[in-house]
Each structure stands twice: as C-alpha cells, then as structure tokens.
Amino acid sequence: MAEILQYVHKDAFLHRLHPYTKIAFIIVMSIMCIMATNLVFLTLMVLALLVLAAYSRLLVELLQQLKLILVMSVIFILITIITMPNGDILGYVIPQGVPFIGGFIPLTTGGVMIGLVLTLRFMILIFAFQLFLISTQPRDLVHAMEKMGLPIDYILMFIIALRFIPTLQIEGQRIHEAQLARGFNPGTGFVGKIRSVAPIAIPLVSNALLRSNVLGLTIDMRGYRNGKRTHVRERVLAYRDYAFMGVLVVASCGFVVLLLVHLI
Amino acid sequence: MIELTNVGYTYPHTVQPALHRITLSLEKGRCVMVTGPSGAGKTSLCLAASGILHHEYGGKKEGLVAIDGKDVNEYCSLSDLAQNVGVVFDDAEAQMIFTTVEEEILSALEHRGLSAAVIEERLSGIMKTTYIEELKDRSPHNLSGGQKQRVALAATLALGNDILILDEPTSELDEHATRRIAGILKDLKDQGKTILLIEHKFGQFREMVDALVVMEHGMITAQGIPDDVLKDDRLRAMVLPDFSKVKKNLHTAVTSEPVITVQNLTHNYGKIEALSGISLTIRKGEFVAIVGENGSGKTTLVKHFNRLLSPTTGDVIVHGRNTRDCSIVSLACYVGLVFQNPDHMFFADTVREEIAYGVKNLGIDDSDAVIDAALRDAGLEESADLYPRWLSRGERQRLGIACVVAMQPSVIVLDEPTTGLDGNEALLVINILKKLQEKGHTVIIITHNREIAEHCADRIIMMEGGKILSDTGGA
Numbered sequence: 001m002a003e004i005l006q007y008v009h010k011d012a013f014l015h016r017l018h019p020y021t022k023i024a025f026i027i028v029m030s031i032m033c034i035m036a037t038n039l040v041f042l043t044l045m046v047l048a049l050l051v052l053a054a055y056s057r058l059l060v061e062l063l064q065q066l067k068l069i070l071v072m073s074v075i076f077i078l079i080t081i082i083t084m085p086n087g088d089i090l091g092y093v094i095p096q097g098v099p100f101i102g103g104f105i106p107l108t109t110g111g112v113m114i115g116l117v118l119t120l121r122f123m124i125l126i127f128a129f130q131l132f133l134i135s136t137q138p139r140d141l142v143h144a145m146e147k148m149g150l151p152i153d154y155i156l157m158f159i160i161a162l163r164f165i166p167t168l169q170i171e172g173q174r175i176h177e178a179q180l181a182r183g184f185n186p187g188t189g190f191v192g193k194i195r196s197v198a199p200i201a202i203p204l205v206s207n208a209l210l211r212s213n214v215l216g217l218t219i220d221m222r223g224y225r226n227g228k229r230t231h232v233r234e235r236v237l238a239y240r241d242y243a244f245m246g247v248l249v250v251a252s253c254g255f256v257v258l259l260l261v262h263l264i
Numbered sequence: 265m266i267e268l269t270n271v272g273y274t275y276p277h278t279v280q281p282a283l284h285r286i287t288l289s290l291e292k293g294r295c296v297m298v299t300g301p302s303g304a305g306k307t308s309l310c311l312a313a314s315g316i317l318h319h320e321y322g323g324k325k326e327g328l329v330a331i332d333g334k335d336v337n338e339y340c341s342l343s344d345l346a347q348n349v350g351v352v353f354d355d356a357e358a359q360m361i362f363t364t365v366e367e368e369i370l371s372a373l374e375h376r377g378l379s380a381a382v383i384e385e386r387l388s389g390i391m392k393t394t395y396i397e398e399l400k401d402r403s404p405h406n407l408s409g410g411q412k413q414r415v416a417l418a419a420t421l422a423l424g425n426d427i428l429i430l431d432e433p434t435s436e437l438d439e440h441a442t443r444r445i446a447g448i449l450k451d452l453k454d455q456g457k458t459i460l461l462i463e464h465k466f467g468q469f470r471e472m473v474d475a476l477v478v479m480e481h482g483m484i485t486a487q488g489i490p491d492d493v494l495k496d497d498r499l500r501a502m503v504l505p506d507f508s509k510v511k512k513n514l515h516t517a518v519t520s521e522p523v524i525t526v527q528n529l530t531h532n533y534g535k536i537e538a539l540s541g542i543s544l545t546i547r548k549g550e551f552v553a554i555v556g557e558n559g560s561g562k563t564t565l566v567k568h569f570n571r572l573l574s575p576t577t578g579d580v581i582v583h584g585r586n587t588r589d590c591s592i593v594s595l596a597c598y599v600g601l602v603f604q605n606p607d608h609m610f611f612a613d614t615v616r617e618e619i620a621y622g623v624k625n626l627g628i629d630d631s632d633a634v635i636d637a638a639l640r641d642a643g644l645e646e647s648a649d650l651y652p653r654w655l656s657r658g659e660r661q662r663l664g665i666a667c668v669v670a671m672q673p674s675v676i677v678l679d680e681p682t683t684g685l686d687g688n689e690a691l692l693v694i695n696i697l698k699k700l701q702e703k704g705h706t707v708i709i710i711t712h713n714r715e716i717a718e719h720c721a722d723r724i725i726m727m728e729g730g731k732i733l734s735d736t737g738g739a
Contacts, residue, residue: 183625202611220342
C-alpha cells in the first residue's frame with residue numbers, strides 16, 4: 001500500500017539537512033510557484049525538484065503521487081477551459097459536427113495555459129511538501145517547531161494527524177472487508193453512494209474516537225506536554241545547511257530580477 | 265505502593281457503578297493479576313489504580329486511592345502521576361505517536377529531566393530488555409501485534425517508574441508472542457518492579473503472579489494466592505477454562521460432500537508469497553480449526569473462501585462454483601466470515617438492526633424470524649434493543665457471530681473468536697459454534713488457543729510460512 005506523507009528512513013542529502021533549512025526551502029518554493037506564471041520557469045522548478053529528489057534517493061516515493069497529480073491536472077484544465085475562455089480558439093470540446101449541442105465549450109489557448117500553470121503549481125507544492133515530510137523525522141519536526149515558538153499542543157496535533165493516515169487506511173480496508181462479508185453492496189446513484197458510506201464511516205470514526213482517548217492519556221503519561229526536555233541528538237545547522245540556504249538566497253534574488261524585467 | 269480502599273466509581277451519565285467497594289493493595293516488588301469477564305470493570309480498575317480516573321474523568325468517585333503513600337488527589341496532574349506510575353493501555357497502536365520505534369522511546373526518555381548520556385544508555389538498555397533492537401527504524405504500522413505491544417511496553421519502561429500497570433497486553437497475541445511478553449515481565453519483576461496486570465491468560469503468567477484478583481460486575485469477588493483462589497470450581501472455570509468437556513462430533517464427516525475445495529492455491533502480496541501450494545477439501549458439517557503463528561497465512565487463506573481475496577494461481581471451489589466466477593455478495597450466502605475484531609462492523613443503533621443489515625442485503629424472506637433465531641442462538645435476546653458498542657467484549661463477539669449466522673451461510677468462518685474473552689465467555693462462544701455444527705453448518709475457526717483446537721475441533725490444520733504443515737483430517 002502506498003504510504004501517504006509518511007517519514008521514510010534513509011540517510012541521504014535531504015535527510016541530513018536541518019528542519020529549518022527544509023522549512024525555508026518549502027517557503028521559497030511556495031512563494032516562487034505562486035508568483036510565477038511562466039510555463040518554462042514552472043517546468044524548470046518541477047525538474048529541479050525531481051533532481052533534488054533523485055539526489056536524495058527519494059524519487060520513487062515522490063513519483064507515487066503522480067497518479068493523484070494527473071487526475072487533478074485533468075480536472076484543473078477542464079475547469080479552466082470551461083470557466084476562463086481566452087485567446088485563440090483551438091477547437092471545441094464537443095465537435096461542431098454534432099447536431100444541436102456541437103460547437104459549445106471552446107478550447108482556447110488562454111484556458112489551456114491557465115490550466116497548465118495551475119497544474120504545475122499544484123505539482124510543485126505537492127512535491128516540495130512531500131519531500132519535506134518524508135525526509136524529516138517527526139521528532140526533529142517537533143523540536144524545530146517548538147523552537148519557532150509554536151504551542152506544543154498544535155505541534156502534536158499536526159504530527160498525530162500525519163502519523164495516523166496509514167493506520168486509518170488499514171483500518172478502513174478491514175472495515176470494508178468486514179462489511180463486504182455481510183453482503184455490503186456499494187450503492188448506485190447519488191443516494192445509494194451516500195447510504196453506502198455509513199457502514200464504513202461509522203465504525204471508522206467510532207474506533208478512531210476510542211483510540212484518541214488512549215492516545216491522549218499516553219501523551220500526558222509520557223509527559224510530552226510538560227515542557228521540560230533534555231536535548232539529545234539535537235540537529236545543528238551544518239555546513240551543508242548554509243550552502244543550501246545560500247543557493248536558496250541566490251535563487252530568490254534571481255527570481256526577483258526576472259520578475260522585475262517581466263521575463264516570467 | 266498502591267492502596268485502594270473502598271473505591272467506588274460511576275461513569276458520568278450512567279447509573280450502574282463501574283467499580284464498587286474495591287479494596288486492593290499492591291506491595292512493592294509484587295505482581296498482582298486481575299482477571300474476570302469482559303465488562304467487569306477491569307479497565308476502570310486500571311484507570312483508578314493509576315490515578316487517571318481521578319484526574320481525567322468525571323463521574324462519581326468514592327473511597328481512597330494512594331500511590332506511594334500519597335493520595336492521588338494530591339498529585340497535581342497526569343504528568344506528575346507519570347513520575348510514579350507507568351501505564352500500558354490495551355490498544356498498542358494508539359500508544360505510538362512517532363514514526364520510528366527508536367524515536368518513540370527516545371521521545372519518552374527526553375521528558376524525564378535526565379542527562380543526555382543517561383538517556384542514550386537507558387535507550388539501548390530498554391531496547392535490549394524488550395527485544396526490539398532490530399525494529400529500531402521500523403514504523404508502527406509495519407509491526408506485528410506482538411512487536412507493537414513490546415514497543416508500547418518499552419516506551420512506558422523509558423519513564424523508569426517502579427510501578428507498572430498493564431491492561432491486557434497480550435489480548436491479540438499468539439502463544440509465542442504472549443510467552444515473550446510474559447518473559448519480559450518476569451525479568452522486570454525480578455528487577456524489583458511492582459506490576460499490576462490485567463490478563464485473561466493466567467496459565468502463561470502463573471510463575472510470576474503473587475496474587476490473583478477476580479472481578480465481576482465491578483466488584484472483587486475473590487483475591488489471594490492463586491492456588492487458594494483456584495480451589496473454587498466456579499472461579500477455576502473462569503480463569504482456567506476446561507474445554508475437554510465440549511463434546512466432539514462422533515459421526516465423522518469424511519464421507520459427506522465437499523463444501524470448499526482448494527486446489528494448489530498461491531497468493532502473493534506484491535512480491536511476498538503469503539500462501540504457496542495450498543490444497544485441501546473441507547466437507548459439510550466439519551468443525552475445523554486452523555492454527556499457526558501470526559503471519560503464517562491463516563487469515564489470508566480464509567479470505568479466499570468468500571473471495572475477499574482472489575487466488576494469484578490455483579482455484580477455490582465453493583459449493584461447486586469456482587470463486588473466480590462469483591461475486592463477493594453471492595458468496596456471502598454460502599460462506600460467512602466473522603472477523604477478529606467485531607468492532608470493525610458495528611454501525612447500527614441497535615443490536616437487532618445490526619443483525620438485520622446482512623439479512624436485508626441478501627434479501628432473505630421472513631427476516632424477523634431469522635433475526636429472532638440468531639439472537640436466541642447467540643444468547644442476546646435481552647440485549648436486542650441496546651446500542652451495540654455498549655455491550656461487553658464477550659457480547660460484542662457473540663453479536664458478530666449472530667450477524668453472520670442470521671445470513672444463514674452453510675459455512676461459518678471465524679477469525680480468533682475467543683480473543684479478549686475470559687474462560688466462561690470463550691466456552692459460551694464455543695458452545696454456540698458446536699450447536700451450529702449440530703444444525704448442519706460447517707464451522708472453521710482460526711485460533712491461537714491450542715486447547716480449543718484440540719478439544720473442540722474434529723480436524724486441525726496447522727499452518728506455517730504460507731504452507732500447510734499438518735492436517736489431521738487428511739485431504
């Protein structure tokens with residue numbers, strides 16, 4: 001089963017970076033991809049992320065998200081074609097030859113362009129966050145976020161939300177099987193679909209609520225919220241962090257210049 | 265170390281007290297085991313003895329709980345209590361917050377105000393005592409049940425407290441994994457730890473238990489040296505169930521028609537071969553027990569009987585039809601599967617509606633009569649209008665069986681039907697299954713309990729590493 005957003009234990013470039021460096025990295029990537037509208041520039045950013053992933057031996061994990069991205073990109077492009085017709089007409093979604101309904105929904109260059117830009121932005125954001133989460137141990141993440149002054153309760157909430165994704169996936173699968181064995185028939189039509197949710201969702205949520213009770217007690221009994229902590233195996237900013245941040249600064253400056261001269 | 269005097273407790277919004285006049289004393293370096301039917305208040309006792317009840321729960325509290333000679337109300341918070349008591353809850357998965365085993369234990373150690381050097385030393389010591397060194401970089405959802413329990417125990421040990429309270433740490437484990445936990449606890453006791461253990465499997469922990477406490481209906485009905493307590497026949501049946509009186513089916517089923525035929529079945533999960541070259545025939549009216557350790561392929565095998573899994577190679581024939589050509593729903597009329605954890609299926613508002621769900625799905629005529637019969641068979645007539653999740657574990661297990669029985673499949677498959685039950689409850693389940701067999705159903709159970717397999721089943725299939733190691737029925 002594909003593990004969504006789970007830390008992958010490895011010893012490679014991104015894993016060795018300090019969480020701060022990686023947080024700076026995703027912030028820079030997010031701002032750049034939101035501000036840039038140039039297709040070539042966005043494509044280069046995607047390529048850069050893929051190179052970074054390959055260098056950090058995380059390419060396989062990253063490409064597991066490709067299916068989701070493809071589905072989303074089709075939806076994005078369809079929406080922008082329908083809602084943002086602009087520029088030259090390339091053709092029609094429903095061919096003109098079709099009687100009565102033919103010739104509707106023009107396929108415009110503007111619509112396709114915006115769709116592609118959205119897809120690329122989406123891809124960059126997903127890849128960047130994915131790289132960050134799968135290469136950072138939750139413990140380091142907790143420490144970094146604590147030092148940044150975030151309240152511990154919110155940090156734990158964030159960590160736990162990520163940590164229990166695979167557990168819920170597995171549990172959902174088991175519940176689905178148990179209901180199938182009782183002749184559960186995923187309904188047809190809209191009402192059927194809604195009805196078929198209850199036999200799966202109710203046990204899943206009830207069990208999760210029960211579990212959250214134990215989870216909460218565990219957090220307190222282990223003293224995660226007591227505020228005092230011995231610093232063990234603390235990560236320090238190393239030479240490679242400074243080098244990487246240097247690259248980020250140079251890239252950001254270059255980006256600002258490109259923006260000013262209207263190249264992107 | 266822990267003193268409970270006349271402790272009573274009633275959960276908010278309920279009338280019936282969960283604990284009633286409990287007086288119990290746990291002395292330093294001793295191990296007390298608490299046992300009793302599900303729903304007797306064992307977990308509530310666990311919460312009361314650790315002080316959690318007084319700090320985290322509302323409801324009506326009576327009596328005194330003292331930990332290390334100090335009234336629990338004098339401790340200012342759970343973190344404060346955690347300086348003295350370590351608790352391992354029954355749900356091991358919920359006690360894992362981080363994504364690798366080592367991280368989990370290290371994080372627990374970090375909050376104890378120790379120096380970095382001591383932390384590193386303790387970390388490796390604890391990983392060694394609990395045999396989890398080789399799991400150090402694994403993530404929780406990739407661990408087996410036994411491994412998860414050991415990690416949860418290790419993270420609690422990291423706190424370094426002298427008092428340990430464990431709530432059914434072996435309920436989902438096979439014999440081998442249980443022995444391992446028992447061994448670890450024995451070592452801890454020898455190191456001087458004080459242990460309060462909630463358990464059903466007295467047999468496995470016999471050596472280390474100094475006192476046995478039996479709880480029923482929120483009260484302690486017996487406590488003392490195990491041998492004294494077990495002199496009482498009624499308690500003995502509860503603690504050490506005797507399955508030898510379950511009568512076996514005398515007329516052998518060898519001549520009757522086959523209901524399930526498995527031919528050279530192989531199943532792969534990705535690259536891992538979970539089943540290889542399984543062939544067997546199960547005949548009408550047989551009572552079959554499938555035994556073997558966790559991960560030997562038992563559950564994978566039975567999931568092929570109703571096509572939750574399809575063979576990678578080979579065939580499964582149910583009632584003369586190849587499962588490849590059948591839908592799961594159509595097979596549900598022939599093969600009913602009761603999963604290990606009944607909580608995975610309950611979603612209705614009442615017990616009756618829960619049973620009706622499967623019956624309606626299959627469009628069975630005269631559904632009311634069928635549901636009544638299933639309730640009667642499972643001994644749940646009086647609970648028909650209750651909310652399923654309010655039932656005790658034993659009752660929920662029987663409800664799980666009733667849900668499947670009501671669908672009238674000729675073959676009933678049960679995955680670990682006696683998990684988390686005391687002796688009497690387990691016997692009740694077995695007797696229900698025996699009755700079903702008498703009515704002509706074929707019963708297949710997966711079980712860790714060797715006694716149940718030996719005394720109740722007509723045929724034992726032993727599995728190991730995805731293969732059938734032995735089969736007393738012969739194919």
